[in-house]
Amino acid sequence: MRVLIVVATAGEAARLTDLPADVVVSGVGPVAAALATASALGQGRYDLAVSAGIGGAYPGSGLVPGDLAVSSRIVQADLGAWDGGAFxxxxxxxxxxxxxxxxxxxxxxxxxxQALAARLGAAYGPTLTLSTVTGSREGAEGLTARYPGALTEGMEGAGVAHAALLAGTPALEVRGVSNPVGPRDRAAWRIPDALAATRRGLEGLLAGASG
Structure with a gap:
């Protein structure tokens, strides 16, 4: 199985370049991710496009830094309109x-x-994509109320999934948790642990694909 892995930053890619897959650095955000994914899928056939990298964990997900999340669906969660207090x-x-x-x-x-998540011992549920990182407890709780069971927040997943849909290629999001979603506390972020979790997830995916 030929797999395309799309990450936002060179720092994320540096941990993955030895994997048996094509790794593309897109830049940050769903537009950048969609453009990079579309370009790669236009140049060759892939069996799976994966949005991978670090992300925040939502309240109620049960996830802590260093945990791994696999998407059950990928949601572009800030696409719509506010009508007063209703989204x-x-x-x-x-x-x-x-x-x-x-x-x-x-x-x-x-x-x-789902089978991949079970094999990896990873959480399995919705992953949300937003163009602006959520910075308050209230904002995080509002998103989980709209999307029950939401696991993680990232900025690229829906872009990868959208481009993959148009190309007829299955998509997936794999996130290593670096921090809780909510007020920004950089001192609490565990980026190396999140990167290690992301790599573990991708190694498991690729091992199963070649097995």
């Missing part, structure tokens, strides 16, 4: 991320995702 998703607005058909920015994932 309206695209389907409520009669809009879609696709030029034809209805699609509210909630992307299905690779059919083997």
């Amino acid at each position: 309206l998703e695209l389907d409520a607005l009669g809009l879609s991320v696709l030029p034809e058909g209805a699609h509210a920015g909630v992307f299905d994932v690779w059919e083997e995702a």
Whole structure:
């Protein structure tokens, strides 16, 4: 199985370049991730596109820094409109991320995702993509109320998933947890542990793919 791995930064990629997969550094955010993924998928056939890297864990997820999360679906969680205190998703607005058909920015994932999570001992649930990192407890709790069971927050997953959908390629998000989502406390971040968890997840994915 030929796998494309898309990460936001060179620091994340540096831990992965020896893996038996193609690793692309996209830059930060869903637009950068979508453009890089589309470019790579346009140059060759892949069996799976993976958005990988570090991320924050939502309240109630049970995840702590160093844990691993595998997506059950990938959600572009800030795409919609605020109406007073209510957030309206695209389907409520009669809009879609696709030029034809209805699609509210909630992307299905690779059919083997749940089995992979079980094999890795990883959490399995929705992963959310936002263009702006959540910086308050209230914001984090609001997102988990809208998307029950949400595990992690990242900035690229939905971009990778969108480009993969248009190319007809399955997608997946794998996140190592570096910090809780909420007030920014850089002293509490455990980036090396998160990078190690991300690598562990990708090693497990690739070992299963070649087995």
